[in-house]
Amino acid sequence: MPDVNLTTLYKLKQSAEKIVCLTAYDATFAHLESQAGVEVILVGDSLGMVLQGHDSTLPVTVADMAYHTRSVKRGNRGALIMADLPFMAYATLEQTLNNSAALMQAGAHMVKLEGAGWLAENITALVQRGIPVCAHLGLTPQTVNVLGGYKVQGREQAQADTLLADAVALEAAGASMLLLECVPSDLATRISQSVKVPVIGIGAGSGTDGQVLVVHDMLGLSISGRLPRFVKNFMTETADIPAAIKAYVDAVKAVEFPAREHEF
Numbered sequence: 640m641p642d643v644n645l646t647t648l649y650k651l652k653q654s655a656e657k658i659v660c661l662t663a664y665d666a667t668f669a670h671l672e673s674q675a676g677v678e679v680i681l682v683g684d685s686l687g688m689v690l691q692g693h694d695s696t697l698p699v700t701v702a703d704m705a706y707h708t709r710s711v712k713r714g715n716r717g718a719l720i721m722a723d724l725p726f727m728a729y730a731t732l733e734q735t736l737n738n739s740a741a742l743m744q745a746g747a748h749m750v751k752l753e754g755a756g757w758l759a760e761n762i763t764a765l766v767q768r769g770i771p772v773c774a775h776l777g778l779t780p781q782t783v784n785v786l787g788g789y790k791v792q793g794r795e796q797a798q799a800d801t802l803l804a805d806a807v808a809l810e811a812a813g814a815s816m817l818l819l820e821c822v823p824s825d826l827a828t829r830i831s832q833s834v835k836v837p838v839i840g841i842g843a844g845s846g847t848d849g850q851v852l853v854v855h856d857m858l859g860l861s862i863s864g865r866l867p868r869f870v871k872n873f874m875t876e877t878a879d880i881p882a883a884i885k886a887y888v889d890a891v892k893a894v895e896f897p898a899r900e901h902e903f
């Protein structure tokens with residue numbers, strides 16, 4: 640696979656070929672995933688839950704994210720590396736710039752931050768300074784204490800209208816990608832059709848331009864034993880992890896994953 644960049648991803652959206660994204664936190668998985676055709680590797684702050692054992696992503700630090708991003712960079716063979724800015728690392732403009740710089744210098748090609756319309760100013764400042772941004776909308780896990788749990792967002796008409804308006808506003812502010820988590824499928828499809836930038840979904844149905852999962856989830860690994868509705872275990876039909884990752888890539892490309900049972 641030649642090196643994936645933003646132009647590659649725009650072309651995939653324009654040609655209606657699904658974009659495959661998957662989390663990785665270390666060199667081995669980054670190597671495996673990039674060799675299997677994963678286009679975007681997400682160094683997610685979900686590492687606070689699946690690696691560190693916390694019950695939310697809030698304890699994760701910029702130093703943690705930089706450490707894992709450095710590891711992923713060493714194993715990566717051509718995927719675009721996206722790193723999450725962790726909780727409170729983009730509370731002010733100055734923090735946003737300093738912490739994004741740290742993740743880019745650790746090996747990220749772009750950063751992801753969670754929020755809504757209020758992110759516009761930060762996004763514009765980052766892009767002007769050479770840092771592409773993905774805006775994560777819908778269920779934003781860093782806001783779990785405000786949301787009152789990991790719940791589907793945008794079920795009410797007014798909330799859905801706001802989400803669509805936010806998506807359009809953040810594209811206008813300079814976001815190069817959007818990520819929609821746990822929103823109704825029809826809303827996710829509408830948003831994907833309303834912006835030119837690629838929209839990656841998780842729990843957002845098959846109408847987005849791409850899909851993402853936490854790698855532990857798609858390998859059937861879980862501490863709680865209870866996986867969200869949008870997860871599929873790709874280990875049930877294969878004998879090894881590289882084959883499961885390849886099956887995930889193939890299923891997303893074939894628009895076989897997510898199926899109706901994984902949607903809201």
Ligand SMILES: Nc1nc(=O)c2c([nH]1)NC[C@@H]1CN(c3ccc(C(=O)N[C@@H](CCC(=O)O)C(=O)O)cc3)CN21
Nearest residue numbers: 685688689696780789790791821853855856867868869
């Ligand atoms: N292992 C793991 N996988 C993830 O997808 C993930 C993390 N960790 N950590 C950060 C966030 C938290 N996420 C979550 C966690 C739980 C649900 C969940 O249980 N959702 C309900 C929705 C209930 C409803 O409102 O209808 C579900 O049934 O799927 C969703 C997203 C997604 N992210």
Ligand SMILES: CC(C)C(=O)C(=O)O
Nearest residue numbers: 662683684685841851
């Ligand atoms: C669940 C995905 C989208 C994420 O943000 C993460 O892995 O941290």
Ligand SMILES: [Mg+2]
Nearest residue numbers: 683684685723
């Ligand atoms: Mg995250």
